[in-house]
Amino acid sequence: MSNLPNELLKPGTEAPDFCLPSTPDQKVSLSEFRGKPVVLAFYPADWSPVCGDQMSLYNEIFSEFKEFDAQIIGISVDNIWSHLAFSKHNKLKFSILSDFEPKGQTAKEYGAYREKDGVTERALFVIDKNGIIRWSYLSPVGVNPGADGILEALENLE
C-alpha cells in the first residue's frame, strides 16, 4: 500500500499485474496476456445514462482491436453481478473486471482512482506485449474519450 502513485502511471512504466474477477468463478490476470498488447479501460460505473457509451463504442470496434492482436479489458469498482448484467445488456464481446475487493486497489496502483467519489477514473492505458505501459490518458470523468487515441497508440507500437 505504501508506494501508490499520486497520478496516472506514465509511458515507460511497467504495468502492475492484477488478478480480478470477470465472473463469479473466474479471474483474469494481466500477465496472462503477455505477448500481445492490452488496452486497459478504467471507467467510473457500469450504468451510465449516455447513448453510445464508452464500453459500447469499444464493443463496436472490437474487430479493429483484433487487427492489432490487442486485448481490451474494462475495469470498474462495480461488483461482479452488476458487471454480468451490464455486459449482457450491452452484449459486450470483451471482459469487464471487478476491482471491488479491496475496493479500487488495482485502479490505485495505476493512479486511476478518485478517492472523493470512490470510483475509478476514466483512464486508458495501452500496454505493449512486454507488459510496459506505452500510452496513458486521463479523460474528464464525464467525457467518453472515444477510441482514436487508443488506435493511434496501438499503431505506434508496431
Added chain:
Amino acid sequence: MSVKKGLSLPVGERDWVTGPENARITLVEYGDFECPQCGKAYPAVKELLADFPEDVRLVFRHFPLKTIHDNAENAALAAEAAGHQGKFWEMHSMLFENRFNLEPDDLFSYGTQLGLDSVMFEQDILEKTYSKKVTEDFRSGVRSGVNGTPTFFINGDRYNGLFYKWDLSEAIKKYLK
C-alpha cells in the same frame, strides 16, 4: 487531446451531400437511424438547412451502434441502397421520421413508398451490398474521435454544443462571419 480532433476523412465524392455545392459551411453528421438523440437532432438539422439555403450543405455518414441498436445496421444499409437508386435523402428522412419502426419489413415498405425497385432494394439490404461503405464511414468516425451519436463537424471542426436548432445556428453564424 483525443476528443478535440477534427474530421479525419475529408468530404469527397464518396459522400452523400445535400445543399449547394459551393456552400461556405459543410456540416458533417455521424449518425445512427435508431439513436434517440439523432432522431431528436433530425428536425433541428432539417430546419437549419431551410434557414441557410445558400450557406449550408449537409453530409451524412453512418455510425451505427449495432450491438445496442438491433436495426441500426440494416437502416444504414437501406439508406445506402436507396442512395444507389437516387433516393438517399428521401430514405434518410423516412428512416428518422419512423425511427421506432426499422424492422426489415418496415424498411422494405419504405422502399416501396419511395418507388424504389423493391427487388433490388431488398436484396441490397439482405446481402449487405453496401456494408463496406457503412464500415468506412464508421471507421472514419472513430478516427475523428466520434464517441457517440450524433456527432457533428462544422467545416471539419468538431462541434461540442447541444443539438437544438438555436445552438447549431449560433455555431454556424460564427463560421459565416
